[in-house]
Amino acid sequence: MAVRRTQPEFDAIVVGSGITGGWAAKELTELGLRTLVLEAGRPVDPVRDAVEHVPPWEMPFRGLGDRVATQKRQPVQQRSVSFDELSRRFWTDDVDNPYTTPADRPFNWFRARQVGGKSIIWGRQVYRWSDLDFEANLRDGVAVDWPIRYADLAPWYDHVEAFIGVSGQSEGLAQLPDGKFQPPMAMNCVEAHVRDRMGQRFGRERVLTVGRVANLTMPLNGRAPCHYCGPCQRGCITRSYFSSINATLPVAQHTGRLTLRPHSVVHSLVYDRGRVTGVRIFDSETRAEHEYRARVVFLCASALESARILLHSTSATFPDGLANASGQVGRNVMDHIKGAGASGEIAGWTDRHVVGNRPNGIYVPRFRNVGTTRSDFIRGYGFQGGADRQDWRWRLAAPGIGVDLKRHLTALGPWTMSFGGYGECLPREANRCTLDRGTVDAWGVPVLHIDTSWSPNELALHKDMSAAAVEILEAVGATHIQPHSHPSVMGSANHEMGTARMGRDARTSVLDAHNRAHDVPNLYLTDGACMTSSGWQNPSLTYMALTARACHHAADAMRRRDI
Amino acid sequence: MDRRETLRTIAAVAVLPALWQFAPRELMALADRAPRVLDARQSATINAAAQRIIPATSTPGAGDVHVEQFVDLMLADWYTPAERERLLAGLPALDRFLEATAERQTAMLVALDGEAAGKPDHWFSMLKYLTIWGYYTSQAAQTGELGLWPLPGHYDGCASYSA
Numbered sequence: 001m002a003v004r005r006t007q008p009e010f011d012a013i014v015v016g017s018g019i020t021g022g023w024a025a026k027e028l029t030e031l032g033l034r035t036l037v038l039e040a041g042r043p044v045d046p047v048r049d050a051v052e053h054v055p056p057w058e059m060p061f062r063g064l065g066d067r068v069a070t071q072k073r074q075p076v077q078q079r080s081v082s083f084d085e086l087s088r089r090f091w092t093d094d095v096d097n098p099y100t101t102p103a104d105r106p107f108n109w110f111r112a113r114q115v116g117g118k119s120i121i122w123g124r125q126v127y128r129w130s131d132l133d134f135e136a137n138l139r140d141g142v143a144v145d146w147p148i149r150y151a152d153l154a155p156w157y158d159h160v161e162a163f164i165g166v167s168g169q170s171e172g173l174a175q176l177p178d179g180k181f182q183p184p185m186a187m188n189c190v191e192a193h194v195r196d197r198m199g200q201r202f203g204r205e206r207v208l209t210v211g212r213v214a215n216l217t218m219p220l221n222g223r224a225p226c227h228y229c230g231p232c233q234r235g236c237i238t239r240s241y242f243s244s245i246n247a248t249l250p251v252a253q254h255t256g257r258l259t260l261r262p263h264s265v266v267h268s269l270v271y272d273r274g275r276v277t278g279v280r281i282f283d284s285e286t287r288a289e290h291e292y293r294a295r296v297v298f299l300c301a302s303a304l305e306s307a308r309i310l311l312h313s314t315s316a317t318f319p320d321g322l323a324n325a326s327g328q329v330g331r332n333v334m335d336h337i338k339g340a341g342a343s344g345e346i347a348g349w350t351d352r353h354v355v356g357n358r359p360n361g362i363y364v365p366r367f368r369n370v371g372t373t374r375s376d377f378i379r380g381y382g383f384q385g386g387a388d389r390q391d392w393r394w395r396l397a398a399p400g401i402g403v404d405l406k407r408h409l410t411a412l413g414p415w416t417m418s419f420g421g422y423g424e425c426l427p428r429e430a431n432r433c434t435l436d437r438g439t440v441d442a443w444g445v446p447v448l449h450i451d452t453s454w455s456p457n458e459l460a461l462h463k464d465m466s467a468a469a470v471e472i473l474e475a476v477g478a479t480h481i482q483p484h485s486h487p488s489v490m491g492s493a494n495h496e497m498g499t500a501r502m503g504r505d506a507r508t509s510v511l512d513a514h515n516r517a518h519d520v521p522n523l524y525l526t527d528g529a530c531m532t533s534s535g536w537q538n539p540s541l542t543y544m545a546l547t548a549r550a551c552h553h554a555a556d557a558m559r560r561r562d563i
Numbered sequence: 564m565d566r567r568e569t570l571r572t573i574a575a576v577a578v579l580p581a582l583w584q585f586a587p588r589e590l591m592a593l594a595d596r597a598p599r600v601l602d603a604r605q606s607a608t609i610n611a612a613a614q615r616i617i618p619a620t621s622t623p624g625a626g627d628v629h630v631e632q633f634v635d636l637m638l639a640d641w642y643t644p645a646e647r648e649r650l651l652a653g654l655p656a657l658d659r660f661l662e663a664t665a666e667r668q669t670a671m672l673v674a675l676d677g678e679a680a681g682k683p684d685h686w687f688s689m690l691k692y693l694t695i696w697g698y699y700t701s702q703a704a705q706t707g708e709l710g711l712w713p714l715p716g717h718y719d720g721c722a723s724y725s726a
Contacts, residue, residue: 055712056700060640062633063700067641188720228718351725356718391709392699396692399680401616401672409617409695410708411726 010036010259010294011558013279015266015309018117019540020527020547021300022244023160025252025260027551028298033558034257036292037249038264038281040301041092041113044120044245050235051086059085080110080494082121082233090114090121090233096442100449107450108491109304115262118302118494119243121233124214124359125384126166127537128157128177132370137533140378143332143427144503146532147513150177156545164242164544165220167360168212173204176365176537182217184210185226185360190346190387190415195362197476206367206472211384213360214242223247230357241359264290265443268313269297269322269523276322276523282443296522296554296563300547303528304333304433307499308448310525311435323500323517323525328510330434332427332498333450334534337458339488341383342469343418344478353389353412361386364419364472366536368464377460381423381536383469387415417478421465424536426457427498431490452490462487495539497528515550522563526550598631600638600647606631608657613694615668622707630697637693646689653686 011033014024021037028035056063065085070078077083077091092111101107112118131150138145154177161180170178187195187210195208215226223246224238232241239246252258263284270278270291278293299306307330313322321329361384368380390413398408436449454462466483473481503509506518511530517523526547528539535542557563598606614626638647656675660668679685683692698704706712 053714055702055705057702057705059700060636062696064637064641064696186718186720191720227714227716229714229716349721351723352721353724354718354720355722356715358718358720392695396695397683397688399676401676401691402669403618403620406617406620409699412724 010034010292012036012296012298012554013038013292013294014298014300015279016040016117016300016302016305016527017115017244017249017260018112018300018302018527019119019122019244020543021117021298022119022248022252023544023547024298024300024526024551025244025258026248027548028555029252029255029257031551031555032257033296033555034259035252036259036261036294037252038266038279038292039113039115039117039260039262040265040284041115041117041262043115043262044235046235046237046239046245049089050237051089052229052231052234052236054086054234061085076108077110079108079489079492080121082123084231084233087121087231087233090235097447098439098441099447100436100439102451105451105453106489107452108489109448109450109496110491110494111302111305115249115260116243116245120235120245122243122540123494123538124232124241125363125538126161126164126168126179126212126214126541127363127365127382128179129153129535129537129542130175130177132175132366133533133535133537136379137427142378142533144501144505144508144532147502147504147509152513153542153545153549156549157541159548160541160544163221164214164247165216165218165223166212166214166541167217167226169209171207171209171365173207173365175370179212181212182220185213185215185217185358186210187362188354188387189349189352190417191362193346193349194387194417194476198472201475202367202472206364208362208364211360211363215359216240221247226359228356228358230359232359265445266301266309267443267445269299269309271313271315271318271322271520274521276520284443287443295558296524298547298551298554299523299525299529300527303497303499303531304448304450306525306527306529307433308435308445310500312445318519323510323519323523325519326507326510328429328501328508330499331429331432332501333431333433333452333490333496334425334427334498334531335452335488335490336493336495336534336536337381337423337425337454337462337488337490338420338493340423340462340465340469340483340485341385341418341420342466342473342481342483343416344473344481346387346415346417346476346478349415368461368468374464377457377464379424379426379457379461379536381421381461381465383419383421383465383472385417385419387417389413389415417473417476419469419472421462421469422493422495422536422538423458423461423465425534426455427501427533428455433499450491454487454490459487495528495534497531497534497539500525500529501532502530503532514553515546516553521557524550524554598635600651601631601635604661605651605654606635608654608660609634609690611661611668612657612672612690613698615672616691616694617698623703625694625698628698628701628703630694630701633697634690634693649684650686650689653690656687 017039169184226240311321364383366380431452500510609631617625679687
């Protein structure tokens with residue numbers, strides 16, 4: 001098929017419109033650059049697609065989901081905790097977008113193809129990193145050193161937090177720097193009780209704070225405060241949580257310099273004489289092939305998708321994939337290990353309950369290997385969780401019939417406090433994705449083969465999560481304490497990252513200290529692929545800060561005619 | 564740019580309503596849908612049994628909110644053929660349910676509940692599960708005894724409560 005070439009009418013092309021692509025679109029257009037955003041999926045109309053206020057009795061399957069259609073088209077996506085009968089529309093189709101793994105090493109790759117990408121369905125927990133994290137690889141002799149430190153990123157965390165709106169509580173912890181917060185969401189009475197009892201027992205070693213979450217508690221730039229309806233993964237008509245469609249893309253649009261092209265499935269990046277000159281796409285509706293050209297390209301397609309695009313963009317100079325002279329593209333796949341923690345009942349407060357659905361929980365920042373050193377593992381984990389009263393859904397198998405059963409089902413049960421860990425994953429070259437040339441997606445592009453496993457360090461962390469959660473629950477006087485410990489399938493935290501890492505040395509890393517490819521001076525990559533280590537915090541805030549910083553670096557370089 | 568191609572520029576956010584409101588009711592409620600799996604007598608039997616499992620008190624019962632329509636939809640569109648047949652194969656145990664006295668109806672259900680206890684795959688466990696799920700997701704239960712709708716529009720983590 002003939003490829004239609006266009007003159008470099010754009011200053012910049014951004015691949016992807018998710019959480020980092022949206023930020024790149026905002027920053028680049030505000031910096032005066034005519035920017036084309038290529039998005040593989042469809043447009044989203046908030047008025048039509050935001051379905052967060054549909055009550056269960058108006059759902060065909062009453063919240064149980066369209067089981068037949070889901071098993072047929074989304075058998076992987078349905079494993080996400082945010083996948084439900086209505087949010088299903090925001091997850092990708094597994095039949096059109098397959099991938100492969102070894103039979104004994106599964107990987108859950110959660111994906112979203114639409115304008116806004118996964119920013120529509122993300123968990124919205126936002127935590128800064130500190131130098132405990134940026135110095136970790138150097139200190140431990142693991143992989144390669146980060147080429148940046150907290151001081152490099154701190155002003156960009158400020159920049160991002162001020163725009164997205166983060167509600168949270170300042171705590172003054174070195175391992176979890178405070179940010180520019182809107183007023184925190186409230187804890188319920190039992191969470192506040194547990195916080196106080198933990199303070200008595202653990203002092204400032206183990207701190208319980210309300211989650212720092214990208215949901216507004218105050219108006220911001222025409223966006224309304226959260227009204228506590230609950231299911232953010234179904235969209236938000238009041239734009240109260242941060243997403244590309246709620247915040248960054250409208251600002252980019254307002255500059256008059258944004259061109260947003262949905263239905264644009266990237267085939268490859270075009271390389272010519274030392275530079276990336278354009279992006280080749282398929283129109284997913286017409287199947288026509290197009291090529292767009294620009295002075296600089298930002299790859300923001302998500303960690304694994306960006307690696308796939310690079311691996312598939314081969315040339316005489318880069319036979320193993322664009323910007324892959326180091327051989328590191330696709331390697332060092334990481335995700336946070338979860339699936340361990342504990343829950344327990346807290347006596348009392350039977351005359352109290354929760355009104356409204358807070359889209360947020362509590363957080364216990366990392367306390368392992370902070371100040372003290374453990375012998376059984378390096379790094380650490382944070383706990384997410386919360387307290388709530390058990391309702392009828394916990395008693396679906398209750399015995400009996402009649403008035404007594406109805407009374408039993410309607411009444412709220414005791415308060416339950418739960419903690420679940422998110423543990424750091426070490427970067428290892430053996431955890432990698434490669435092109436599976438024997439399998440193609442709906443557009444004929446080879447898919448990824450993802451081959452990963454947890455290392456002993458992650459499993460040791462995981463074991464400690466349950467023990468530490470039990471210890472906390474015992475300390476606060478909980479009863480009926482139930483630990484759980486089932487290592488998650490990698491990918492399940494939806495924090496996949498590391499496949500084109502930043503580093504100081506072009507021989508051992510893909511990107512430099514400003515997310516620019518060592519090998520290709522006008523190519524930037526700012527999604528989770530750039531991560532040199534995983535930290536223990538939810539990563540999106542760091543992705544956004546790195547993106548904004550890289551955009552300013554690129555604009556400066558273009559002004560200086562370095563690009 | 565190649566002018567022969569029209570780039571589809573979209574406004575990412577349409578004009579927003581001033582305040583939050585309910586999304587369009589694009590999804591059909593279950594009421595008034597003709598049964599597809601259950602015949603009239605089976606529907607009536609499930610309706611009556613559901614009303615005994617979750618009876619009317621100060622709020623409606625499961626038969627009053629027609630959970631048999633939810634059961635029919637689940638049998639038609641959600642369960643596997645084997646699961647559907649398991650439930651249908653059990654239903655004849657309630658063949659004389661509609662003609663039985665109130666006391667006899669209760670005794671039949673208590674016996675089945677005991678027989679199915681601890682057996683989630685038992686046909687009566689399926690029926691009871693659907694009755695509970697269908698009732699507590701109904702508009703009557705969600706707005707009535709559960710008090711979840713209309714949405715409160717705020718959060719109170721320590722509101723007073725009496726069972």
